[in-house]
Amino acid sequence: MALPGLRGTEHIGFTVPDLDEADRFFVDILGAERVYSLGPFAHEQGNWMLEHMNVHPRTVMRRLTFYRVGTGVNFEVFEYEAADGALPQPSNSDIGGHHLAFYVDDLDAAVAYLRVNGIRVLGDPTASRNASEGQRWVYFLSPWGMQFELVSYPNGKAYERDSPVVLWHPARPAE
Numbered sequence: 001m002a003l004p005g006l007r008g009t010e011h012i013g014f015t016v017p018d019l020d021e022a023d024r025f026f027v028d029i030l031g032a033e034r035v036y037s038l039g040p041f042a043h044e045q046g047n048w049m050l051e052h053m054n055v056h057p058r059t060v061m062r063r064l065t066f067y068r069v070g071t072g073v074n075f076e077v078f079e080y081e082a083a084d085g086a087l088p089q090p091s092n093s094d095i096g097g098h099h100l101a102f103y104v105d106d107l108d109a110a111v112a113y114l115r116v117n118g119i120r121v122l123g124d125p126t127a128s129r130n131a132s133e134g135q136r137w138v139y140f141l142s143p144w145g146m147q148f149e150l151v152s153y154p155n156g157k158a159y160e161r162d163s164p165v166v167l168w169h170p171a172r173p174a175e
Helices: 019-029 048-053 107-116
Strands: 011-015 033-038 060-068 074-081 100-103 121-127 136-141 147-152
Touching: 019 033, 019 060, 019 074, 107 121, 107 136, 107 147
Parallel strands: 011 074, 100 147
Antiparallel strands: 033 060, 060 074, 121 136, 136 147
């Protein structure tokens, strides 16, 4: 059984320490389109924030902004004033650790672009093996330390030759 009516991922939400800094990164570096912003939101009484957002009841959501990024999923980016203090960002290996991956047509050109724009790229591109053979990837960090990845596999991945199901691909979103 599946979730009734499920169509796919509509957006990914995450929190940043400074939404203005994040906006410059998403719009000026990545080329995202800013769609709209909301906020601030706060509840002085009751437990609305705890019940609906799973944060301390007196936490203030300073602002959130939605971005459209290429042909992929939308981003909902939050800036909070945490009533109970902000926790450090999890590393990729921590529970809740994560990264967001962008598909690019030319990985080397994209890496060079990030470096010229002062973005920290973690090492050099790596060629995948086994089921992911045909893919190259590299991680990079936002100005606030959030992990992102660039991936490219213009000729597909090895698993696609024998698999009845293939992963969604932003260059071929209808497949």
